[in-house]
Amino acid sequence: MSNDWNGPLERIDPWRVRIPREYKAGMRTDGIIFADERLVESIRKDQAAEQVANVAFLPGIQSASLAMPDIHWGYGFPIGGVAATDPAEGGVISPGGVGYDINCGVRVLRTNLDEKAVAGRLQPLVGAMFRDIPSGVGATGAIRFSDAEERRIVAEGCAWIVRKGLGRPEDLDHTESGGCIEGADPDAVSPRAYERGRGQVGTLGSGNHFVEVQAVDEVYDADAADVFGLSVGGITVMIHSGSRGFGYEICDNYVHSLQGAPGKYGIELPDRQLVCAPVNSNEGRRYLAAMRCAANYAWANRQVLMHLVRQVFERFFKMSPRDLGMDLIYDVAHNIAKLERHKVGGVERTLCVHRKGATRAFPPGHPEVPEVYRGIGQPVIIPGDMGRYSFLLVGQPRAMEETFGSACHGAGRLLSRTAAVRAAQNRSIRKELEQKGIFALARDRRGLDEEQPAAYKDVAVVVDVVHGAGLAKKVCRMRPLCVIKG
Amino acid sequence: MARAPSCATAGRALHCMRTMKRPFEILEHTADVGIRAFGRTLPELYENAARGMLEVLLEPASVRPAEEETVAVAGTDAVDLLVVWLHEILLRSDARKRAFAQVRVSEVAEWRLAATLRGEPLDRSRHELHTEIKGVPYYGARVERAESGWVAEVFFDI
Numbered sequence: 001m002s003n004d005w006n007g008p009l010e011r012i013d014p015w016r017v018r019i020p021r022e023y024k025a026g027m028r029t030d031g032i033i034f035a036d037e038r039l040v041e042s043i044r045k046d047q048a049a050e051q052v053a054n055v056a057f058l059p060g061i062q063s064a065s066l067a068m069p070d071i072h073w074g075y076g077f078p079i080g081g082v083a084a085t086d087p088a089e090g091g092v093i094s095p096g097g098v099g100y101d102i103n104c105g106v107r108v109l110r111t112n113l114d115e116k117a118v119a120g121r122l123q124p125l126v127g128a129m130f131r132d133i134p135s136g137v138g139a140t141g142a143i144r145f146s147d148a149e150e151r152r153i154v155a156e157g158c159a160w161i162v163r164k165g166l167g168r169p170e171d172l173d174h175t176e177s178g179g180c181i182e183g184a185d186p187d188a189v190s191p192r193a194y195e196r197g198r199g200q201v202g203t204l205g206s207g208n209h210f211v212e213v214q215a216v217d218e219v220y221d222a223d224a225a226d227v228f229g230l231s232v233g234g235i236t237v238m239i240h241s242g243s244r245g246f247g248y249e250i251c252d253n254y255v256h257s258l259q260g261a262p263g264k265y266g267i268e269l270p271d272r273q274l275v276c277a278p279v280n281s282n283e284g285r286r287y288l289a290a291m292r293c294a295a296n297y298a299w300a301n302r303q304v305l306m307h308l309v310r311q312v313f314e315r316f317f318k319m320s321p322r323d324l325g326m327d328l329i330y331d332v333a334h335n336i337a338k339l340e341r342h343k344v345g346g347v348e349r350t351l352c353v354h355r356k357g358a359t360r361a362f363p364p365g366h367p368e369v370p371e372v373y374r375g376i377g378q379p380v381i382i383p384g385d386m387g388r389y390s391f392l393l394v395g396q397p398r399a400m401e402e403t404f405g406s407a408c409h410g411a412g413r414l415l416s417r418t419a420a421v422r423a424a425q426n427r428s429i430r431k432e433l434e435q436k437g438i439f440a441l442a443r444d445r446r447g448l449d450e451e452q453p454a455a456y457k458d459v460a461v462v463v464d465v466v467h468g469a470g471l472a473k474k475v476c477r478m479r480p481l482c483v484i485k486g
Numbered sequence: 487m488a489r490a491p492s493c494a495t496a497g498r499a500l501h502c503m504r505t506m507k508r509p510f511e512i513l514e515h516t517a518d519v520g521i522r523a524f525g526r527t528l529p530e531l532y533e534n535a536a537r538g539m540l541e542v543l544l545e546p547a548s549v550r551p552a553e554e555e556t557v558a559v560a561g562t563d564a565v566d567l568l569v570v571w572l573h574e575i576l577l578r579s580d581a582r583k584r585a586f587a588q589v590r591v592s593e594v595a596e597w598r599l600a601a602t603l604r605g606e607p608l609d610r611s612r613h614e615l616h617t618e619i620k621g622v623p624y625y626g627a628r629v630e631r632a633e634s635g636w637v638a639e640v641f642f643d644i
Binding site: 045048096099195413414 | 512514518519565566569570573577581583608614617620622623624625
């Protein structure tokens with residue numbers, strides 16, 4: 001299955017290639033992948049491009065089946081896939097277009113600390129984070145919520161967490177959708193999903209989820225960096241996690257329960273994992289209501305994780321919250337489907353935008369961008385690997401014109417997990433990182449081996465495409481100092 | 487492509503020697519991981535697929551097979567049954583905080599499967615846990631007749 005893909009990739013401009021609609025009978029639009037020549041080579045190494053073509057089968061799809069430059073092989077949708085459907089034209093919603101980890105996302109905080117303040121203290125700091133932030137398989141939250149409280153969380157998201165005192169009101173303004181999508185229906189969620197998610201609010205998970213302390217090492221847009229309170233040498237903290245077992249189970253439940261929907265609605269699909277239902281059908285509405293519960297759960301999860309990070313820093317540095325200045329810059333979802341207003345052919349319509357491993361990137365002036373950022377655009381947070389760097393960008397107008405307000409979400413894997421473990425044989429990834437001044441802790445050796453820097457593409461190459469194509473503009477780059485992995 | 491198979495238990499080792507066929511092997515995927523399982527019969531196939539998934543989740547040798555529980559699941563076809571069956575084990579591991587060391591599929595008939603799992607409550611201090619599996623997608627899942635029985639492939643979202 002991991003054979004090379006030899007289908008047509010026609011170059012449109014330096015930043016985009018096209019899979020023409022004629023490639024495969026059943027495609028309703030072209031596929032468009034944002035990639036320069038450097039990236040095309042790695043894209044051809046798996047079946048991700050075929051998945052871009054498959055997504056073009058979805059009824060009601062608008063413009064093109066899109067993929068961001070960090071595209072890689074997923075299930076149904078490629079990771080990095082963006083597809084917008086028009087409910088008024090029978091447009092569908094597909095659980096596979098959101099993925100198992102509903103509202104997996106990332107948030108970044110600024111601090112008043114600089115590199116000098118943390119120098120020589122990174123090892124005990126990462127130890128304190130590892131001790132106090134629940135991570136890895138089977139972990140349960142440090143702060144327990146009752147079943148009734150977890151139902152409030154899925155309906156109300158971050159706002160409920162903040163009301164409980166685990167955050168500040170201004171955190172909500174700096175979270176996509178204010179940390180809660182309306183229309184979440186707790187009754188659309190199965191008892192099994194509640195069971196699987198129980199006790200997991202405020203847990204990091206495993207795989208590629210992390211909390212990372214970083215230092216700003218390059219600033220590209222001083223004015224925007226100033227708005228974020230960032231300058232070279234400043235310390236930031238990045239948190240990457242999602243909706244935990246709760247979201248995984250909701251995805252699974254609906255991928256199963258929707259298996260009959262394509263037949264019922266006369267939808268032909270090339271892949272069973274792409275199952276979908278019209279947005280305006282009972283099945284579609286019910287999935288959307290359940291997915292929103294998981295989205296709210298994920299925002300609550302990252303909010304609690306951030307609260308734990310703030311507590312660790314306050315204790316470790318013996319500083320007050322005011323002196324630490326750990327303000328949330330922004331929180332973005334990168335696995336989600338949302339109803340949004342977009343212009344297609346000059347006409348504004350409400351579309352169902354699937355972002356499967358893609359980040360919303362709304363431009364300056366957009367009403368959903370917090371007022372404080374409205375002059376510069378929505379923050380777009382792009383984590384890289386734990387050995388090189390991550391980026392902070394802001395959304396640009398071209399994103400609204402070309403990608404339904406979307407940009408990339410990360411580096412994208414280069415090596416499979418098994419290949420990464422093989423490549424780490426007779427080596428210590430932890431020690432190699434330490435030699436670069438980066439302290440990393442994970443539950444077991446394999447976690448670090450699988451997530452080693454060489455397992456990922458260079459995120460700078462991915463970000464250059466997004467920047468060059470005008471989807472989002474680079475603001476600054478952050479270098480990792482210490483990281484905990486699940 | 488494949489890593490060394492597990493023939494950890496005496497029964498499995500004997501079986502491996504007898505059939506000269508590995509119970510399962512690990513498949514590569516850019517972001518995740520999959521397994522290819524073999525079986526002379528359908529129950530053996532589904533059993534070996536489950537065994538492969540357990541080894542992705544944890545080191546079965548670190549788990550005591552102290553308690554037994556039964557499983558009965560149904561699918562609409564061979565692939566659906568594979569996905570439903572593996573998801574059931576995942577759910578029991580994840581939601582009910584169980585660790586499983588052994589699996590035995592006693593029957594597969596008309597895409598209904600009966601099995602027993604042996605394990606104990608999850609103990610993070612003692613069990614060697616590898617990774618969390620988020621889900622068992624249909625994408626790439628297949629069950630086919632092979633020269634000397636059956637072969638199945640399935641990927642896991644990690």
